[in-house]
Amino acid sequence: MTVSALYSFSMQVRALRFSEVLATLSQTRVAIMTRTNFLHIDLHARKSGRANFVIDELSRVPESCAHVEDSLPPIQIAGVPFAEISTQLNRRLGEAYETTKRGVRKEIRVTQRVLLAGVASYPVAMTETCASLAERRKYRAWRARAAKFFLDLARAHNAICSIVAHHDETFPHIHAAIIPTDTAMLAPALHPGYAAREAAEQECLRQGMPKKEAVAAGRRAYAPAMRQFQDAYHEQVGHPSGHARLVTGRARLPRGEYLALRTCHDARDQAILEREQAERERAAIVAETARLIKMGRQASEDVIAMSFSEGMRAVRDGRIEDIVYNPVDHVADLIRGPDVDDVEWEQLLNDLAPAWDQGLLAALEALLATRSRGPAIRRAGAYF
Numbered sequence: 001m002t003v004s005a006l007y008s009f010s011m012q013v014r015a016l017r018f019s020e021v022l023a024t025l026s027q028t029r030v031a032i033m034t035r036t037n038f039l040h041i042d043l044h045a046r047k048s049g050r051a052n053f054v055i056d057e058l059s060r061v062p063e064s065c066a067h068v069e070d071s072l073p074p075i076q077i078a079g080v081p082f083a084e085i086s087t088q089l090n091r092r093l094g095e096a097y098e099t100t101k102r103g104v105r106k107e108i109r110v111t112q113r114v115l116l117a118g119v120a121s122y123p124v125a126m127t128e129t130c131a132s133l134a135e136r137r138k139y140r141a142w143r144a145r146a147a148k149f150f151l152d153l154a155r156a157h158n159a160i161c162s163i164v165a166h167h168d169e170t171f172p173h174i175h176a177a178i179i180p181t182d183t184a185m186l187a188p189a190l191h192p193g194y195a196a197r198e199a200a201e202q203e204c205l206r207q208g209m210p211k212k213e214a215v216a217a218g219r220r221a222y223a224p225a226m227r228q229f230q231d232a233y234h235e236q237v238g239h240p241s242g243h244a245r246l247v248t249g250r251a252r253l254p255r256g257e258y259l260a261l262r263t264c265h266d267a268r269d270q271a272i273l274e275r276e277q278a279e280r281e282r283a284a285i286v287a288e289t290a291r292l293i294k295m296g297r298q299a300s301e302d303v304i305a306m307s308f309s310e311g312m313r314a315v316r317d318g319r320i321e322d323i324v325y326n327p328v329d330h331v332a333d334l335i336r337g338p339d340v341d342d343v344e345w346e347q348l349l350n351d352l353a354p355a356w357d358q359g360l361l362a363a364l365e366a367l368l369a370t371r372s373r374g375p376a377i378r379r380a381g382a383y384f
Contacts, residue, residue: 037238037245038121038173039230043113043187043194046093051115055086058117058164058175074164077174078147079154082162085177089115096185114185118153120146120233121173123243129172138241143174145237150176157181157190196225 044051056064059082060071076082093114097105108114122129122139129135147163153176154161160179165172180187188194201218209217234245253261 035123035243037230037234037243038123039118039233040120041116041118041191043191044115044117045111045113047110051089052086054115054117055089055177058082058166058177059086060166060168068168070168072166072168074166074175077143077163077165078151079162079176080160082164082177085160085162085179088160089179092179092181092185096183098184108184112185113187114180116159116176116178116180116187116190118150118176118178119173120149120176120237121171123171125170126167126172139172142237142241142243143172145240146174147176149233149237150174150178153190154178159190192229193222193226197222 044054046052053064058074060068060074062071065071074082080088093108096108096114098108098112099105122142124135124139129139143165150163151161158181160181161176163174163176165174178187178190179185180190182189188198197218200221201214204214204217205211231245234243237243238245
Protein backbone atom coordinates (compact mmCIF):
# COMPACT_ATOMS: atom_id res chain seq x y z
CA MET A 1 0.00 0.00 0.00
CA THR A 2 1.42 3.38 -0.99
CA VAL A 3 1.83 6.25 1.45
CA SER A 4 -0.95 8.25 -0.18
CA ALA A 5 -3.33 5.27 -0.09
CA LEU A 6 -2.47 4.63 3.56
CA TYR A 7 -3.10 8.28 4.41
CA SER A 8 -6.44 8.25 2.56
CA PHE A 9 -7.49 5.09 4.38
CA SER A 10 -6.54 6.53 7.80
CA MET A 11 -8.56 9.70 7.09
CA GLN A 12 -11.59 7.61 6.14
CA VAL A 13 -11.32 5.64 9.36
CA ARG A 14 -10.96 8.85 11.39
CA ALA A 15 -13.96 10.43 9.67
CA LEU A 16 -16.04 7.31 10.28
CA ARG A 17 -15.05 7.22 13.92
CA PHE A 18 -15.82 10.90 14.42
CA SER A 19 -19.23 10.61 12.75
CA GLU A 20 -20.11 7.62 14.91
CA VAL A 21 -19.03 9.40 18.07
CA LEU A 22 -20.95 12.52 17.04
CA ALA A 23 -24.11 10.51 16.42
CA THR A 24 -23.78 8.74 19.77
CA LEU A 25 -22.87 11.72 21.90
CA SER A 26 -25.47 14.00 20.33
CA GLN A 27 -28.12 11.81 21.97
CA THR A 28 -26.40 11.42 25.35
CA ARG A 29 -24.67 14.74 25.87
CA VAL A 30 -26.60 15.65 29.00
CA ALA A 31 -25.67 12.40 30.72
CA ILE A 32 -22.05 12.69 29.64
CA MET A 33 -21.21 16.35 30.02
CA THR A 34 -23.01 17.42 33.19
CA ARG A 35 -22.80 16.93 36.96
CA THR A 36 -19.30 15.48 36.84
CA ASN A 37 -16.25 16.49 38.88
CA PHE A 38 -13.62 18.61 37.19
CA LEU A 39 -10.41 19.24 39.10
CA HIS A 40 -7.00 20.05 37.64
CA ILE A 41 -3.71 21.17 39.15
CA ASP A 42 -0.51 22.18 37.40
CA LEU A 43 2.95 23.54 38.18
CA HIS A 44 4.56 26.64 36.69
CA ALA A 45 8.13 27.95 36.61
CA ARG A 46 9.35 31.52 36.49
CA LYS A 47 11.03 30.90 33.14
CA SER A 48 9.69 33.26 30.44
CA GLY A 49 7.49 34.82 33.10
CA ARG A 50 5.14 31.83 33.02
CA ALA A 51 4.23 31.92 36.71
CA ASN A 52 3.47 35.64 36.62
CA PHE A 53 1.48 35.18 33.40
CA VAL A 54 -0.76 32.63 35.14
CA ILE A 55 -1.38 35.06 37.99
CA ASP A 56 -2.17 37.84 35.49
CA GLU A 57 -4.59 35.54 33.71
CA LEU A 58 -6.39 34.74 36.95
CA SER A 59 -6.44 38.47 37.75
CA ARG A 60 -8.05 39.07 34.34
CA VAL A 61 -5.31 41.36 33.06
CA PRO A 62 -6.51 42.11 29.48
CA GLU A 63 -3.28 41.00 27.78
CA SER A 64 -3.37 37.64 29.60
CA CYS A 65 -6.97 36.50 29.09
CA ALA A 66 -7.58 36.77 25.37
CA HIS A 67 -9.61 33.55 25.48
CA VAL A 68 -12.37 35.34 27.43
CA GLU A 69 -14.57 37.58 25.29
CA ASP A 70 -16.13 39.69 28.05
CA SER A 71 -13.87 39.32 31.07
CA LEU A 72 -15.04 40.20 34.57
CA PRO A 73 -12.91 40.92 37.65
CA PRO A 74 -12.21 37.82 39.75
CA ILE A 75 -14.22 37.30 42.93
CA GLN A 76 -12.13 36.76 46.06
CA ILE A 77 -13.26 33.59 47.83
CA ALA A 78 -10.64 32.68 50.43
CA GLY A 79 -6.99 33.02 51.37
CA VAL A 80 -4.78 36.07 51.05
CA PRO A 81 -6.02 38.87 48.77
CA PHE A 82 -5.28 37.87 45.21
CA ALA A 83 -3.85 41.31 44.46
CA GLU A 84 -0.97 40.42 46.81
CA ILE A 85 -0.12 37.07 45.22
CA SER A 86 2.11 38.53 42.51
CA THR A 87 3.98 40.64 45.08
CA GLN A 88 4.37 37.66 47.41
CA LEU A 89 5.67 35.47 44.56
CA ASN A 90 8.23 37.98 43.34
CA ARG A 91 9.42 38.78 46.85
CA ARG A 92 9.96 35.13 47.69
CA LEU A 93 11.66 34.50 44.36
CA GLY A 94 14.16 37.19 45.27
CA GLU A 95 14.86 35.46 48.58
CA ALA A 96 14.80 31.84 47.39
CA TYR A 97 17.95 29.76 47.17
CA GLU A 98 19.02 26.16 46.95
CA THR A 99 21.96 24.46 48.63
CA THR A 100 24.35 22.30 46.63
CA LYS A 101 25.83 19.04 47.87
CA ARG A 102 28.91 21.00 48.97
CA GLY A 103 26.78 23.28 51.11
CA VAL A 104 26.97 26.27 48.76
CA ARG A 105 23.94 28.48 48.43
CA LYS A 106 22.92 29.63 44.98
CA GLU A 107 19.95 31.16 43.24
CA ILE A 108 17.25 28.72 42.19
CA ARG A 109 17.07 27.76 38.53
CA VAL A 110 14.67 29.64 36.25
CA THR A 111 13.15 26.28 35.33
CA GLN A 112 12.34 25.58 38.96
CA ARG A 113 8.54 25.27 39.30
CA VAL A 114 7.52 27.77 41.94
CA LEU A 115 3.73 28.00 41.64
CA LEU A 116 0.95 25.44 41.91
CA ALA A 117 -2.25 26.52 40.16
CA GLY A 118 -5.48 24.60 40.62
CA VAL A 119 -8.91 24.89 39.01
CA ALA A 120 -12.21 23.29 39.97
CA SER A 121 -15.26 23.77 37.77
CA TYR A 122 -18.94 23.64 38.69
CA PRO A 123 -20.67 21.30 36.22
CA VAL A 124 -23.69 23.51 35.50
CA ALA A 125 -23.57 26.25 32.87
CA MET A 126 -23.38 29.83 34.10
CA THR A 127 -26.66 30.77 32.41
CA GLU A 128 -28.51 27.91 34.11
CA THR A 129 -26.87 28.66 37.45
CA CYS A 130 -27.89 32.32 37.34
CA ALA A 131 -31.46 31.49 36.29
CA SER A 132 -32.26 29.36 39.35
CA LEU A 133 -32.11 30.40 43.00
CA ALA A 134 -31.82 26.76 44.07
CA GLU A 135 -28.91 26.21 41.66
CA ARG A 136 -27.14 29.33 42.92
CA ARG A 137 -27.38 28.00 46.48
CA LYS A 138 -25.95 24.66 45.37
CA TYR A 139 -23.15 26.48 43.57
CA ARG A 140 -22.21 28.53 46.63
CA ALA A 141 -22.16 25.40 48.80
CA TRP A 142 -19.96 23.62 46.24
CA ARG A 143 -17.67 26.66 46.03
CA ALA A 144 -17.17 26.72 49.78
CA ARG A 145 -16.27 23.01 49.81
CA ALA A 146 -13.88 23.33 46.87
CA ALA A 147 -12.18 26.37 48.41
CA LYS A 148 -11.68 24.49 51.68
CA PHE A 149 -10.17 21.58 49.73
CA PHE A 150 -7.51 23.86 48.20
CA LEU A 151 -6.89 25.63 51.50
CA ASP A 152 -6.29 22.29 53.23
CA LEU A 153 -3.82 21.35 50.51
CA ALA A 154 -1.88 24.58 51.11
CA ARG A 155 -2.02 24.42 54.91
CA ALA A 156 -0.61 20.90 54.89
CA HIS A 157 2.62 22.42 53.51
CA ASN A 158 2.38 25.82 55.24
CA ALA A 159 2.03 27.42 51.80
CA ILE A 160 0.49 30.74 50.77
CA CYS A 161 -2.89 30.32 49.07
CA SER A 162 -5.39 32.62 47.40
CA ILE A 163 -8.65 31.49 45.80
CA VAL A 164 -10.82 33.41 43.34
CA ALA A 165 -13.93 32.63 41.33
CA HIS A 166 -14.57 33.39 37.65
CA HIS A 167 -18.11 33.91 36.33
CA ASP A 168 -17.22 35.11 32.83
CA GLU A 169 -16.90 31.74 31.06
CA THR A 170 -19.31 28.96 30.13
CA PHE A 171 -19.09 27.23 33.51
CA PRO A 172 -18.46 28.94 36.86
CA HIS A 173 -15.18 27.83 38.41
CA ILE A 174 -12.62 28.69 41.06
CA HIS A 175 -8.84 29.04 40.80
CA ALA A 176 -6.28 28.50 43.51
CA ALA A 177 -2.78 29.99 43.40
CA ILE A 178 -0.48 28.30 45.93
CA ILE A 179 3.08 29.50 46.62
CA PRO A 180 5.53 27.30 48.57
CA THR A 181 7.25 28.91 51.55
CA ASP A 182 10.37 26.72 51.78
CA THR A 183 13.68 28.35 50.89
CA ALA A 184 13.97 26.55 47.55
CA MET A 185 10.30 27.17 46.64
CA LEU A 186 9.79 23.57 45.57
CA ALA A 187 6.23 23.66 44.23
CA PRO A 188 6.39 19.97 43.15
CA ALA A 189 6.31 19.09 46.85
CA LEU A 190 2.77 20.54 46.94
CA HIS A 191 1.64 18.40 43.99
CA PRO A 192 0.40 14.96 45.17
CA GLY A 193 1.50 13.22 41.97
CA TYR A 194 5.00 14.71 41.78
CA ALA A 195 5.48 14.33 45.52
CA ALA A 196 4.62 10.62 45.31
CA ARG A 197 6.85 10.24 42.27
CA GLU A 198 9.82 11.85 44.02
CA ALA A 199 9.26 9.85 47.21
CA ALA A 200 9.07 6.54 45.34
CA GLU A 201 12.18 7.36 43.31
CA GLN A 202 14.21 8.33 46.38
CA GLU A 203 13.08 5.20 48.24
CA CYS A 204 14.19 2.99 45.35
CA LEU A 205 17.57 4.73 45.25
CA ARG A 206 18.01 4.17 48.97
CA GLN A 207 17.34 0.49 48.37
CA GLY A 208 20.16 0.40 45.86
CA MET A 209 18.12 0.22 42.66
CA PRO A 210 19.69 1.53 39.45
CA LYS A 211 18.79 5.10 38.57
CA LYS A 212 16.74 4.06 35.52
CA GLU A 213 14.65 1.59 37.49
CA ALA A 214 14.14 4.09 40.29
CA VAL A 215 12.88 6.70 37.81
CA ALA A 216 10.49 4.16 36.29
CA ALA A 217 9.18 3.25 39.72
CA GLY A 218 8.62 6.92 40.48
CA ARG A 219 6.61 7.35 37.31
CA ARG A 220 4.46 4.36 38.19
CA ALA A 221 3.68 5.95 41.54
CA TYR A 222 2.35 9.14 39.92
CA ALA A 223 -0.99 7.85 38.59
CA PRO A 224 -2.18 6.08 41.79
CA ALA A 225 -1.36 9.21 43.81
CA MET A 226 -3.40 11.39 41.45
CA ARG A 227 -6.30 8.95 41.54
CA GLN A 228 -6.21 9.14 45.31
CA PHE A 229 -6.13 12.93 45.06
CA GLN A 230 -9.22 12.90 42.82
CA ASP A 231 -10.93 10.44 45.18
CA ALA A 232 -10.28 12.78 48.10
CA TYR A 233 -11.77 15.69 46.15
CA HIS A 234 -14.85 13.63 45.33
CA GLU A 235 -15.26 12.57 48.95
CA GLN A 236 -14.96 16.11 50.31
CA VAL A 237 -16.50 18.15 47.47
CA GLY A 238 -18.06 16.19 44.62
CA HIS A 239 -20.15 13.63 46.50
CA PRO A 240 -21.69 16.14 48.98
CA SER A 241 -22.58 18.30 45.96
CA GLY A 242 -24.25 15.42 44.12
CA HIS A 243 -21.62 15.19 41.38
CA ALA A 244 -20.23 12.03 39.80
CA ARG A 245 -16.63 10.90 40.29
CA LEU A 246 -16.27 9.25 36.88
CA VAL A 247 -18.09 9.47 33.55
CA THR A 248 -19.18 6.05 32.39
CA GLY A 249 -18.63 5.41 28.70
CA ARG A 250 -17.26 8.84 27.88
CA ALA A 251 -15.43 8.90 24.57
CA ARG A 252 -11.86 10.19 24.70
CA LEU A 253 -11.23 12.31 21.63
CA PRO A 254 -8.22 14.24 20.35
CA ARG A 255 -8.50 17.93 21.14
CA GLY A 256 -9.33 18.95 17.56
CA GLU A 257 -12.18 16.46 17.32
CA TYR A 258 -13.46 17.38 20.78
CA LEU A 259 -13.54 21.10 19.90
CA ALA A 260 -15.33 20.33 16.63
CA LEU A 261 -17.84 18.18 18.51
CA ARG A 262 -18.40 20.89 21.10
CA THR A 263 -18.95 23.44 18.34
CA CYS A 264 -21.61 21.18 16.82
CA HIS A 265 -23.28 20.77 20.19
CA ASP A 266 -23.19 24.50 20.91
CA ALA A 267 -24.70 25.30 17.51
CA ARG A 268 -27.43 22.71 18.07
CA ASP A 269 -28.18 23.99 21.57
CA GLN A 270 -28.34 27.57 20.31
CA ALA A 271 -30.74 26.57 17.52
CA ILE A 272 -32.95 24.77 20.05
CA LEU A 273 -32.96 27.80 22.34
CA GLU A 274 -33.84 30.15 19.48
CA ARG A 275 -36.62 27.84 18.31
CA GLU A 276 -38.07 27.57 21.81
CA GLN A 277 -37.88 31.34 22.22
CA ALA A 278 -39.63 31.86 18.87
CA GLU A 279 -42.37 29.40 19.89
CA ARG A 280 -42.85 31.20 23.20
CA GLU A 281 -43.08 34.56 21.44
CA ARG A 282 -45.51 33.15 18.90
CA ALA A 283 -47.69 31.67 21.64
CA ALA A 284 -47.66 35.00 23.47
CA ILE A 285 -48.66 36.87 20.30
CA VAL A 286 -51.47 34.40 19.59
CA ALA A 287 -52.75 34.64 23.16
CA GLU A 288 -52.60 38.44 23.13
CA THR A 289 -54.32 38.60 19.74
CA ALA A 290 -57.06 36.27 20.94
CA ARG A 291 -57.51 38.41 24.05
CA LEU A 292 -57.75 41.61 22.03
CA ILE A 293 -60.18 40.01 19.58
CA LYS A 294 -62.33 38.81 22.45
CA MET A 295 -62.24 42.23 24.07
CA GLY A 296 -63.04 43.92 20.76
CA ARG A 297 -65.88 41.53 19.99
CA GLN A 298 -67.38 42.01 23.45
CA ALA A 299 -67.03 45.78 23.21
CA SER A 300 -68.61 45.79 19.74
CA GLU A 301 -71.51 43.64 20.88
CA ASP A 302 -72.02 45.85 23.93
CA VAL A 303 -72.09 48.99 21.78
CA ILE A 304 -74.42 47.32 19.31
CA ALA A 305 -76.76 46.19 22.06
CA MET A 306 -76.84 49.65 23.65
CA SER A 307 -77.32 51.38 20.32
CA PHE A 308 -79.94 48.91 19.23
CA SER A 309 -81.87 49.26 22.50
CA GLU A 310 -81.65 53.05 22.34
CA GLY A 311 -82.84 52.98 18.75
CA MET A 312 -85.78 50.72 19.55
CA ARG A 313 -86.78 52.92 22.48
CA ALA A 314 -86.61 55.96 20.20
CA VAL A 315 -88.79 54.25 17.61
CA ARG A 316 -91.21 53.08 20.31
CA ASP A 317 -91.46 56.56 21.81
CA GLY A 318 -91.98 58.11 18.39
CA ARG A 319 -88.87 60.26 18.63
CA ILE A 320 -87.45 59.06 15.33
CA GLU A 321 -88.71 57.50 12.17
CA ASP A 322 -85.81 55.30 11.06
CA ILE A 323 -82.48 53.85 12.22
CA VAL A 324 -79.39 53.83 10.03
CA TYR A 325 -76.03 52.37 11.17
CA ASN A 326 -72.92 54.50 10.89
CA PRO A 327 -70.07 52.19 9.69
CA VAL A 328 -67.33 54.52 10.90
CA ASP A 329 -67.74 54.42 14.68
CA HIS A 330 -70.17 51.45 14.88
CA VAL A 331 -72.92 53.38 16.73
CA ALA A 332 -76.45 53.94 15.60
CA ASP A 333 -77.23 57.37 14.23
CA LEU A 334 -80.72 58.43 15.24
CA ILE A 335 -81.95 60.23 12.17
CA ARG A 336 -85.13 62.27 11.94
CA GLY A 337 -86.47 62.59 8.47
CA PRO A 338 -88.08 60.62 5.68
CA ASP A 339 -88.22 56.84 5.59
CA VAL A 340 -85.29 54.95 4.22
CA ASP A 341 -86.16 52.94 1.16
CA ASP A 342 -86.07 49.13 1.70
CA VAL A 343 -83.76 48.62 -1.25
CA GLU A 344 -81.41 51.26 0.13
CA TRP A 345 -81.56 49.60 3.56
CA GLU A 346 -80.69 46.20 2.09
CA GLN A 347 -77.82 47.71 0.15
CA LEU A 348 -76.49 49.38 3.29
CA LEU A 349 -76.47 46.06 5.15
CA ASN A 350 -74.78 44.26 2.27
CA ASP A 351 -72.08 46.89 2.16
CA LEU A 352 -71.41 46.77 5.88
CA ALA A 353 -71.78 43.05 6.62
CA PRO A 354 -68.39 41.81 5.22
CA ALA A 355 -66.52 44.07 7.62
CA TRP A 356 -68.26 42.95 10.78
CA ASP A 357 -67.80 39.86 12.92
CA GLN A 358 -70.53 37.40 13.68
CA GLY A 359 -71.92 39.26 16.68
CA LEU A 360 -72.36 42.51 14.84
CA LEU A 361 -73.89 40.84 11.78
CA ALA A 362 -76.40 38.99 13.95
CA ALA A 363 -77.46 42.27 15.54
CA LEU A 364 -77.96 43.90 12.14
CA GLU A 365 -79.96 40.93 10.93
CA ALA A 366 -82.21 41.28 13.98
CA LEU A 367 -82.57 44.97 13.25
CA LEU A 368 -83.44 44.22 9.63
CA ALA A 369 -86.03 41.63 10.70
CA THR A 370 -87.62 44.12 13.09
CA ARG A 371 -87.71 46.89 10.49
CA SER A 372 -89.21 44.67 7.80
CA ARG A 373 -92.46 44.21 9.77
CA GLY A 374 -94.00 47.25 8.21
CA PRO A 375 -94.18 51.08 8.04
CA ALA A 376 -96.41 51.24 11.10
CA ILE A 377 -93.62 49.96 13.27
CA ARG A 378 -91.14 52.43 11.87
CA ARG A 379 -93.43 55.42 12.34
CA ALA A 380 -95.47 54.73 15.41
CA GLY A 381 -93.54 52.00 17.19
CA ALA A 382 -96.83 50.45 18.35
CA TYR A 383 -95.37 46.97 18.73
CA PHE A 384 -92.35 48.00 20.82
